[in-house]
Amino acid sequence: MSGSTFGKLLRVTTFGESHGPALGVVVDGFPAGVAVTESDIQEYMNRRKPGKNPLSTPRSEGDTVEILSGVFEGRTTGTPVAMLIRNTNQHSSDYEAIKDTYRPGHADFGFDQKYGFRDWRGGGRSSGRETAARVAAGALCQLLLKRLGIDCYAYTESIGSVKIDPSAFERSAITETATGMPDRDADRKAAELVAAMAGEKDSIGGTVVCIAEGMPAGIGEPVFDKLDATLSHAVMSIGAVKAVEIGDGITVSQKKGSENNDPFIPGGNGRIEKKTNHAGGILGGLSDSSPILLRAHFKPTPSIASVQDTVDRDGQAVRLSVGGRHDPVIVPRAVVVVECMCAIALADALLIGMSARADDIAAFYSGNS
Ligand SMILES: Cc1cc2nc3c(=O)[nH]c(=O)nc-3n(C[C@H](O)[C@H](O)[C@H](O)COP(=O)(O)O)c2cc1C
Numbered sequence: 001m002s003g004s005t006f007g008k009l010l011r012v013t014t015f016g017e018s019h020g021p022a023l024g025v026v027v028d029g030f031p032a033g034v035a036v037t038e039s040d041i042q043e044y045m046n047r048r049k050p051g052k053n054p055l056s057t058p059r060s061e062g063d064t065v066e067i068l069s070g071v072f073e074g075r076t077t078g079t080p081v082a083m084l085i086r087n088t089n090q091h092s093s094d095y096e097a098i099k100d101t102y103r104p105g106h107a108d109f110g111f112d113q114k115y116g117f118r119d120w121r122g123g124g125r126s127s128g129r130e131t132a133a134r135v136a137a138g139a140l141c142q143l144l145l146k147r148l149g150i151d152c153y154a155y156t157e158s159i160g161s162v163k164i165d166p167s168a169f170e171r172s173a174i175t176e177t178a179t180g181m182p183d184r185d186a187d188r189k190a191a192e193l194v195a196a197m198a199g200e201k202d203s204i205g206g207t208v209v210c211i212a213e214g215m216p217a218g219i220g221e222p223v224f225d226k227l228d229a230t231l232s233h234a235v236m237s238i239g240a241v242k243a244v245e246i247g248d249g250i251t252v253s254q255k256k257g258s259e260n261n262d263p264f265i266p267g268g269n270g271r272i273e274k275k276t277n278h279a280g281g282i283l284g285g286l287s288d289s290s291p292i293l294l295r296a297h298f299k300p301t302p303s304i305a306s307v308q309d310t311v312d313r314d315g316q317a318v319r320l321s322v323g324g325r326h327d328p329v330i331v332p333r334a335v336v337v338v339e340c341m342c343a344i345a346l347a348d349a350l351l352i353g354m355s356a357r358a359d360d361i362a363a364f365y366s367g368n369s
Helices: 038-048 092-098 108-115 121-126 128-147 184-199 227-236 249-254 331-353 358-368
Strands: 011-015 022-028 065-067 081-086 151-159 206-213 241-246 264-266 272-274 292-298 308-311 317-320
Touching (some): 011 128, 108 121, 128 331, 206 331, 227 331
Antiparallel strands (some): 011 022, 022 081, 308 317
């Protein structure tokens, strides 16, 4: 099993290695009639690609997306949407040194144990580059969410000890700052921290927050496919994510029920609303129409240039300094990856949610007869 498919009705399958000819994705089950161009998808690809600013690895991957199928006359046809991203800037020789050596913090050892050998060039399927294909699929799902009036966006909340000030939140800064922070002052401080880490041949971790506004209530499935469970699955499957929180997350274990519960209140137009949103928009695994709030914790980039202890394939002790072109922090490039994985999980949940009520199914088919 390679576990390369995510989703139930909307099935996203990614393929390709970082140093092979190309990466790609097939999105099956995507509804017909959504207007899409390659430049709509490319906009998201550009947010992920490296080499854009001093915080990012100097690898200059083009990350140009080609739509191969499933789109005709500018609209999805309902057939599988296949998208390809050709690899153009591989430096496989950078990885010769780790061919027979296990990088601490990376997937090398596990891959050898599982398969008996591995594509050591750039990390193969465990490369951060694999996420380019996820972004292409997520960009497509974002078009569907927008059509439904759902605004799903992510940003960098913290890098190391530098955290954004929520009162300085500026949405446009997310795509304008090098860190992906919506707070320009915090961005400056975080950029200094990242530069210091690079100077020390080290790396640093951080957090990404994703928010989805406009989700209708009742989306998600009550037992194994709770919305918080499927969102966590989607985001935890991104390389280097080590924890996912929903709403107030880990802080709830220290709260009283009276502090943590969100009182329901009558809203406008007969709507039911909540006074607060500690739950992060999900109760019982179902959306409750408040914004969905998710936080992903990223570990520091494992490939670092400082010397570390490790072993080779024969178990002999080795001193290793990882060369090549690695980000001193993963978070800024991962913002759009988190956003896109959430968009995929939400789009799938919305499609599944359409079959919950017999009345809705009957109304749909009577309208079509
Ligand atoms: C967008 C993105 C970029 C990444 N870039 C790098 C990198 O340049 N060097 C590296 O060692 N790891 C990088 N990673 C992290 C590895 O892919 C990840 O740590 C590795 O596969 C081991 O998996 P785990 O951390 O989930 O255990 C990146 C991850 C993402 C999501």
